[in-house]
Amino acid sequence: MTAAETPIVTRFAPSPTGYLHRGHAFSALTGFAAAQTASGRFLLRVEDIDSTRCRPQYEAAIYEDLAWLGLEWERPVRRQSDHMGDYGAALAQLCERGLTYRCFRTRREVAEAIESAPHGALEVFRGEALAPDEEQRRLAAGEPYAWRLSLGAAERALGGFSGLAFEEHGEVIMARPDVGGDVVLGRKEVGVAYHLAVVVDDALQGVSAVVRGQDLFEATHVQRLLQALLGLPTPAYRHHPLLAGADGKRFAKRDRAETLRDLREQGMTPAALRAELGF
Numbered sequence: 001m002t003a004a005e006t007p008i009v010t011r012f013a014p015s016p017t018g019y020l021h022r023g024h025a026f027s028a029l030t031g032f033a034a035a036q037t038a039s040g041r042f043l044l045r046v047e048d049i050d051s052t053r054c055r056p057q058y059e060a061a062i063y064e065d066l067a068w069l070g071l072e073w074e075r076p077v078r079r080q081s082d083h084m085g086d087y088g089a090a091l092a093q094l095c096e097r098g099l100t101y102r103c104f105r106t107r108r109e110v111a112e113a114i115e116s117a118p119h120g121a122l123e124v125f126r127g128e129a130l131a132p133d134e135e136q137r138r139l140a141a142g143e144p145y146a147w148r149l150s151l152g153a154a155e156r157a158l159g160g161f162s163g164l165a166f167e168e169h170g171e172v173i174m175a176r177p178d179v180g181g182d183v184v185l186g187r188k189e190v191g192v193a194y195h196l197a198v199v200v201d202d203a204l205q206g207v208s209a210v211v212r213g214q215d216l217f218e219a220t221h222v223q224r225l226l227q228a229l230l231g232l233p234t235p236a237y238r239h240h241p242l243l244a245g246a247d248g249k250r251f252a253k254r255d256r257a258e259t260l261r262d263l264r265e266q267g268m269t270p271a272a273l274r275a276e277l278g279f
Helices: 022-037 054-071 082-096 107-115 134-138 151-158 194-204 219-230 260-265 270-276
Strands: 010-012 041-046 100-103 146-149 165-168 171-174 184-188 209-213 238-239
Touching: 010 022, 010 209, 022 041, 022 054, 022 209, 022 238, 022 260, 022 270, 041 054, 054 260, 054 270, 082 100, 082 146, 082 184, 082 194, 082 219, 151 194, 151 209, 165 219, 184 194, 194 219
Parallel strands: 010 041, 165 238, 209 238
Antiparallel strands: 100 146, 146 184, 165 171
16 A cells, blocks of 8 residues: 555544533544545544543543444554653653753743743743752752753754644645743653653554644644654644634633533434534
8 A cells, every 4th residue: 555545544632631522522523524534544542641630530421422422433542641651751762862951940930931021921931951950959859840842952953943844734834833932741740741742642653634623733833843853753734623602612621611411411412413513
């Protein structure tokens, strides 16, 4: 089979931090339809690295809700919490190459640093490694820290960012990794952050087409950078519009959007919901 004939691989990757709502259903159905249309493969991945917010009952509900919608996916399902070694190896590689630094600033201190920058909130955080003796003192004191990607070191390693690009809806987009600043790749108490885990997962699972919401479009820029630094393939991307309720606000867990469980209890059928969402 030639590269052109290789079937696409899409994925739906929710976090079990609450129950799925219409927006999740739309995203899952969009990815599933893309795979079916191209006679490709559809994967389900559970992004559960945030142990403080993820709950077993939400994970169980993901399987139940997607099955109710009529979706089928390959098994076994990749659960991020089962593969921390993969992410640790990727982070270690970046650290060994001098592309990261330990950042001991709290979230508040980072926010204050951004606000005090010349352009205030328009700025992003750019830090630097501490002097070795100061870093050792803080480590010995047990202070928490985050591993941050050094944009400066990354740019030097690649000889600039001008060659970084990704495909979005078939159009070539030049990546702008600087929009995110020195992003967090891992924390002492967690081990890995979203950006690093997702690029490692997509590569290991052979994901060739990432279908996800427009809210994650900006994340693609730094993820493209990580793919380049780690020598990983770059999928094609398709960021779909976000669904909104009658009040104009997009569906979100934090706003307690009506869940798929709610809709089932109200008597809605899978076929009716699919039709409402355009499938």
